[in-house]
Amino acid sequence: MKPSHTIRPVFDESNLVSAAGLVPALRLAESAGLYGLVEGLTVPSPNAGVKTASVVGGMLAGADSIDDLDLLRHGGMGRVFDGVRAPSTLGTFLRSFTHGHVQQLDKVSGALLAGLARQVPALVNSGARAQGIAFVDVDDTIREVHGYAKQAAAYGYSGVRGLNVQLATLSTEVAAPVIVRARLRRGNVASHTGAGQLLAQALGTARAAGVSGPVLCRADSAYYGHAFVATALRHGVWFSVTVRMNPQAKAAIAGIGEDAWTPIRYPHAVWDEAEQRWVSDAEVAEVPFVAFTSRRKAEQVTCRLIVRRVRRLQPLAGDGSEQGELFAAYRHHAFITNSDLDTIEADQRHRGHAIVEQVIAxxxxxPLAHLPSGKYAANAAWVAMATIAFNIARAAAVAADMATARWATLRRKIINVPARIATTGRRLILHLPARWAWAEHWTTLHTAATGPPPATTT
Structure with missing residues (x-):
């Protein structure tokens, strides 16, 4: 593929837009109540709702810094959208946020997710598969920052200087994850700090979005603590949390007999037809367990300890040959749960916690390629708006029959599509590229965004 002619570029077309997919995406958000919700913000800045929508729109189109928001101001964008603001205006707006205003944005995010779930029922669908289980996954990540002007930046557990983003996602066997709660924290905070409050807020948002069946709350060993588990119990849901290898856990694992281990389907497992079982280096077993015995008796939690063990690879000899092993050595991974799933399924469901890493990526x-401001509250508002944009993008992907598409894929195929504006009477017509490979998906999203809301069923 190479240019076919000598080409002279001229930037003079005022009827072109480069992100025509923002039209159906923001129409979908409008039908879910976005603009009414953001009008309730009390940020001391004129037209706060309009500016919030402008930042969210820029994020949907790929902006990852305040300067990038200028991608909304070109060609005919001013004819297609109202309320587009300059990056300098939006930067000043973000710096006017306080912690209370960020909490208002969190409330907007939760209410918008519920509205999107009503408009696109498949967005949060617990279905009949996997016993109708919905999964709430909690994790955090360090977003590296540079410069000494970043408020609250510090060296965290990753060894880099940054800010900590904690989030909770909601997913099912048939629905990709959406974000039900996210918040920015100082860089050196412990992962589990505030986990109970975050989980409670996430569960409230999940229920408001239509989750009515059983919920399994999953987390890694950083969240192995009473606050997380007690919150799950208080809300009547299941928990599945990786255990830290403390002496109590090690003693419980050592007490498991060899006949209690069951081979499981694991990467590189082989099905043995003769014995009708998986032949694998991975096995699972479970024992009764009482967690948090250092606390008073009323706060101790009786649950199940499920352990997965994987045989360690035998190192090769100096000449490259394989040595015989005197005894088998294993790596153990244990977690506690109160679910009524059988041992093998409980282990499989717990391993699914890794899906939260996809959302972080x-x-x-x-938008989290950068945390663009030196002011902490401005960056916290940026994270909250990124959450709103992520959920709109996820709903748009589902409505476009691209439920498994990631955000970058949606931008490339649906949102960042060029179009030419034409006028007929009082209507605008978007002339999109002929033979666009994903034209059918684009049209499906536009129909879902502009058509009547789906009929509700009881």
Whole structure:
């Protein structure tokens, strides 16, 4: 592929837009109540709702810094959208946020997710598969920052200087994850700090979004603490939390007999037809367990300790040959749960916690590529708006029959599509590229965004 002619570029077309997919995406958000919700913000800045929508729109189109928000101001964008603001105006707006205003944005995010779930029922669908289980996953990540002007930046557990983003996602067996709660924290905060409050807020948002069946709350060993588990119990949901290898856990694992281990389907497992079982280096077992015995008796939690063990690879000899092993050595991974799933399924569901890493990766590949301001509250507002944009993008992907598409894929195929504006009477017509490979998906999203809301069923 090479240019076919000598080409002279001229930037003079006022009827072109480069992100025509923002039209159906923001129409979908409008039908879910976005503009009414952001009008309730009490930020001391004129037209706070309009500016918030402008930042969210820029994020949907790929902006990952305040200067990048200028991508909304070109060609015919001013004819297609109202309320587009300059990056300098939006930067000043972000710096006017306080912690209370960020909490207002969190409330907007939760209410918008509920509205999106009503408009696109498949967005949060607990279905009949996997016993109708919905999964709430909690994790955090360090977003590296540079410069001495970043408020609250510090060296965290990753050894880099940054700010900590904690988030909770909601997913099912048939629905990709959406973000039900996210918040920015100082860089050196412990992962589990505030986990109970975050989980309670996430569960409230999940229920408001239509989750009515059983919920399994999953987390890694950084969240192994009473606050997380007690919050799950208080809300009547299941928990599945990786255990720290403390002496109590090690003693419980050592007490498991060899006949209690069951082979499981694991990477590189082989199905043995003769014995009708998986032949694998991975096995699972479970024992009764009482967690948090250092606390008073009323706060101790009786649950199940499920352990997965994987045989360690035998190191090769100096000449490259394989040595015989005197005894098998294993790596153990244990977690506690109060679910009524059988041992093998409980282990499988717990391993699914890794899906939250996909969401973190998508955010870092989008608006969280940077935390653009030196002011902490401005960056916290940026994270809250990124959450709103992520959920709109996820709803748009589902409405476009691209439920498995990641955010970058949605931007490339649906949102960042060029179009030419034409006028007929009082209507605008978007002339999109002929033979666009994803034209059918684009049209499906536009129909879902502009058509009547789906009929509710009881």
């Amino acid at each position: 998508e955010l870092k590949d989008g």
